Amino acid sequence: MSERRFSRRRALATGLSGVGVALAGCLAEEDDGNGSGNGGNGETTGTTDDDAPTVGILENRTGNLALEGTSKHQASLLAIEEINENGGVLGEEVEVFDPDPRSDNQRYTELTQEAIRDEEVDALWAAYSSAARETIRPLINQHDQLYFYTTQYEGGVCDKTTFPVGATARQQLGAVVPYLIEEYGERIYIIAADYNFGQLSGEWVNILAEEEGAEIVGEEYIPLESSSFSSTINNIQGEDPDFIMSMLVGGNHAAFYQERAANDLDIPIGSSTTMAQGYEHLRLDPPALTDMYVGVNYMQELQTDASQEFVDAFYEKFPDAEYINQEAQNNYFSVYMWKEAVERAGTFDQEAVIEELESGIEVDAPEGPIELDPATHHMTHHMRVAHADENHEITFDGEQYIEPTFLHDAGCDLTVESEQTQYEPSDVYE
Amino acid sequence: MGPYELLSLFFQFLDSFAFLVLATVGLAIIFGMMGVINLAHGEFILVGAYATTLSFHSLADLGVPLALPIAMVVGVLVTMVFGLVLEVTVMRRLYGRLLDSMVATWAISLIMIQLLRIQFGNSIDNIAIPGGNVSFGPYTNPYYELFLVGAAIAVLIGLYWLFTRTDFGMRARATIQDKETARSMGVDTDRMYMTTFVIGSGLAGLTGALYAPMQSMSPEAGTGFLVEAFVTVVVGGTSVIVGTLLASGLLGLPKAGFEYAFNSQLIGQVAMLVVAIVAIRLMPSGITGLVESWRQSRRESND
Structure with a gap:
């Protein structure tokens, strides 16, 4: 009798645990006490x-x-x-x-x-x-x-x-920014998503531009929920840069490429975020991504x-x-x-x-x-510049084997000293 | 600032203005007529946008000419049917209950977002922006954005005609002003409410259809419309046409101006919301309230 009741309770517990993860955690512990190793993770x-x-x-x-x-x-x-x-x-x-x-x-x-x-x-x-x-x-x-x-x-x-x-941003941008400076010229316009990742990537473009002797002619950080870009496009047209560096992210920002096409804005774009993650070159109708250059591994x-x-x-x-x-x-x-x-x-x-x-x-x-790389736990990557043409066909160029140098400059050596930090470019440069 | 820059700024103002008008009208009609705030307004717009986008792609695959205009009509009709179903099942129980309606429609909004995601995934393929662009100096502006401005003005004129020149409009206004008397005069007020709700839904659907090529289609895309529409309705007040028109102008100007001056969408947004706060402080019942009291004082001085 008591055994039957017990097993019914167990069955109930196992079924219920699918309802919520926190609950599943508790019940799994209880189960362990009963000598069974299996937590009931229904899902x-x-x-x-x-x-x-x-x-x-x-x-x-x-x-x-x-x-x-x-x-x-x-x-x-x-x-x-x-x-x-x-x-x-x-x-x-x-x-x-x-x-x-x-x-x-x-x-x-x-x-x-x-x-x-x-x-x-x-x-x-x-x-x-x-x-x-x-x-x-x-x-x-x-x-x-x-x-x-x-x-x-x-x-x-x-x-x-x-x-x-x-x-890392430095590996990706380090592949694409110098390549585009060489290819198109030294006047760069930065547009990036307005949060931690976009801001730091913008900082990296600034650092790389300075190393290459290039000039940042405009910078705009765009809220993640924004999907209207007509003012941004007019601002870019006003500055007429040699190329644009775009670190836009997410679904809303994809509208930028549609408006770019509608405005016949044919200034090339460099990026670290497009195509290689969200395959925009397949999702958006050509020619929206014409002359998009992305640093990818x-x-x-x-x-x-x-x-x-x-x-x-x-x-x-x-x-x-x-x-x-x-x-x-x-x-x-x-x-x-x-x-x-x-x-x-x-x-x-x-x-x-x-x-x-x-x-x-x-x-x-x-x-x-x-x-x-033992000291920093990052990889030395084969970085390439992926280029989309007007039919969104992808070709690769400028392959380099790029080491994760930033953390070395920051003095991170995990084989010597155990750390749990995140460094920012401004900690090291200037 | 040269003439080209001035023109660019002007186009950006028109752009903001058209967006605010079109995002707002559907919400404003439902709020003005029935005293309910539809927090699922963004998802109503999204229903129109999804229906337009999906039917455009299937029409284009079949090689149907004029696929986009036809798809837009489909988008509007689908949203009207959607509105009708919701009116009959949920909304008609909530008229005049402002807070209850907000909770209920918020729930509808959350359900819609998840349903769209389950059914269509995280994004659907976009429609390219049609038409070319007008070029002035170094700048360009797509014709389609100018078309949107025209559409916004046409919608306002159409509504003005509907509410002041037609039999339906007179009955609708009678229902707003004094429901009991209107009923005793033989106006079927329940039917008026239903029709108005469907018109409001249709306008939301139209906005979705028109903005489908301008947006990335994802289940959260409705939120962007709702916030601006909500602010515009609050600043505009209960009068649909006057309120929407003046509030869109009042809010669009600082948005475009500051965005231009500081080269930052964020600053533009901040400026718009600051103006909204000041406007609500100075005109607690919105621009409509100000216009009403001005009319009243003029009437009194005439007497």
Whole structure:
């Protein structure tokens, strides 16, 4: 009798836990007390075995950033699946804990907590935006969690357990700004989204322009919710720059490219944010992005063997996928990089794995063979300038192998001193 | 400031003015007639924009000529049907209950945003802005933006005609002024409300249809319309035409001017909202209230 009641309560608890994550967390703990290792995570695929190695993949598949997050999630699953098919890591099959954070930073906090405390993940991939990353980084630091952040970003994170393996603003802009100065001239007009990322990217363009002896003739920071650009376009026309540097982001700002086309504004545009993440060259009607130049480390159009092999494998597994963005590639190679480090360390122990990563590691990524910079935890990337023509056909030029120099200049050396900071360009220059 | 700069500034003012007028009229009619604030107004506009964009793409794929104008008509009609359904199911229970209506329509707004996202994803393909552009000195301005200004003025003239020159308009105004007396005179006030709500929805749909090529189509795009429309209605007051016209002019001027002077959309937005705050402080019942009291004093001095 009492046993039946008990099991009914258990069943109820397991069912209920799907309702809310916080609730699921509590119930999972209670379950552990009853001797069963399985927390009832109704909505996740990962009711994971305690002993099996587990990775957390927290990427947005719904909400505001789903467009950019979906292929990151898919590429991570592809890498794990390939690894498991080829014998796993240290002979063990890797399990995945991958609930959907729904582009919600509050949910990112909850899920990160769940991943670290309940699932005890051996490595975590999480966050698209810098805002989400900064929301969960205190938790990462508190638990010394091995964490890979793969989005291209403003740069400057110097953190003992964090590996920001995407290209930084300096790497992207460092590829495209000098290229365009050479190609078109020295008068630059900056338009950027008015928040942390856009402002810092604008600072980087200023620094790079000064290094190259170029001139900033105008600068405008545009609110994220704005989608009207006629005054901006008139201001640009008034200054008549040699090229525009655009760090606009998000759906609203895509209207700029429509208005640019309607105004026949044919001044070339350089960017670090367009095409490689949100595939605007496929979503917007040509010729809206004519003469758009973007500093990228990867796009699916890259015609190297390594890239095409990755593209083929990806679309074989996800035939309905819309695009493989730069960040998806970053997730893919960093999963393999983690595997390599674990096998060299001979254990999943995170401290040992971080030590291996810091001893220097190379990985054959779809973008080409690249290596991790031990001191800063960033990657030396193959940066290219991707150009869209009037039919939105992509070509690549100006390939360079660019090191993450900024944090070296800032004095970050994680192999010597453990830090958990984010440096800004103004901390180092001027 | 040379003549070209002046012209550029003038075009930017027209641009802001047209946006404010078109974003506001649908909201203003529903507020003026029924005393409810429709916080789902932005999503009404979005219904028009989505219907226009989606039908444009399917028409264009079929090779139908004049796809855009036809798609815009579809956008307006879909929004009118949408408005009719909501009027019958929800809105008619809320007339005259300002605060209740705000909560209910806010809920509708949230539901709409998520439904659009579930159904159509995070963005749908855009329509390119049609037509060429007028060029003056170093500057250009798309013809389409001038067309929007014309559309805004045409909508105001059309409404003026509807409310002052037609039988419907007279009944509608009678319903606003004194519902009980209008009923006793044989006006079917419930029907008046329903028709007005559908007209308001249709105008929101028209705004969505007209701005579909100018916007990125995403489920949150309605919010941008709502904020400016809300401010304009509050500054304008209850009179639909006079209020909307004068408030759009009053708010559009500082917006365009400051945006131009400081080369910053943010400063333009701030200037517009500061003017709105001052205007509400000086004219608590909006520009309409000021016009009313001016009319009254003139009437008294004539007596």
